[in-house]
Amino acid sequence: MTLRDRLEQALAKGHENDLDHLLYNERDHIDDLKILRDAAVLIAVTDRPDPGVIFVQRPQHMRNHPGQVAFPGGKIDPEDHDPIDAALREAHEEVSLDRSHVDVIGLTDSFQSGSGYNIQPVLSVIPPDLPFVADPTEVESWFEAPLEYLLDPKNRTTHEGTWNGRKRHYYEIYWQDYRIWGITAGILNNLGKRLDW
Template identity: 90%
Template sequence: MTLRDQLEKALVQGHENDLDHLLYNERDHIDDQKVLRDAAVLIAVTDRPNPGVIFVQRPQHMRNHPGQVAFPGGKIDPGDTDAIDAALREAHEEVALDRSHVDIIGMTDRFQSGSGYNIQPVLSVIPPDLPFVADPSEVESWFEAPLDFLFDPKNRTVHEGTWNGRKRHYYEIYWQDYRIWGITAGILNNLEKRLGWAS
């Protein structure tokens, strides 16, 4: 069975059951009157014996989420046909990932962020070792982290902090010198529960 087949089967089966009581997002930290902005991110899994996931690190000069690790992605623009189109566009803009290399598997649980975004993660498979080129205006660097490491609960810790005057809990994962936390770690936590691939 190919990696794509494995991921597709796990994603479909994982969504057959209601796991809302297990999933975490930031909806409790969102002002009820706030209109959420639609966004999409691409979870690009590399097709290799030990699959990895592609991440970008935002530059420190960015207004939103400076220096944070994220999946390629961003706001859904009026010209985008849907969340998939937006995720593919953003990935191409940020790291020159050609959409012809991306095999879309499907969409998984939306993540509502306390910063006001309704984020649609798009799961996909890409060939390994593509020649990514980071756009310096949006991406400081990019890296690949092993899927097994990211999905192992032993590598994911829960922390408490205060944001906008409210206490919030968030996940944190360290891979080498990179800190994966907040929204991105939350999406990974949700996806691991859907796929059931915990080590």
């Protein structure tokens, strides 16, 4: 069975039932979900014996989420056909990932952020060792971390913090010198439960 087949079957099976846990997003702290700006991120899994996931690190000079690790992605623009189109466009803009290399598997659960976004993750498979080039206006660096490591609950810790006067729970994963936390780690936690990895 190919990696793509494995992920597709696991994702479909995982979405047959409701998750019985909080997704650690900001949904419960937002009064009106209609005011959120739609966004999409690409979960790009590399097709290798030990699959990895591509991440970007935001530059420190960015207004929103400076220095944070994230999936390639961003706001859905009016010219985007759907979240998949937006995620592919953003990944191309940020790291020069050509959409012809992306095999989209499907969508998983959206996350709502306290910073005002409704984020739609798009799961995909890409060839390994593509020659990514980071756009310095949006990406300080990019890296690949092992999928199995990211989805292993032993490698995630849960934390509590206060933001805008409210207590929030969030996940945190460390891979080498990178801190993956907040919505990105929450998406990984949820993906692990959907895939039963």
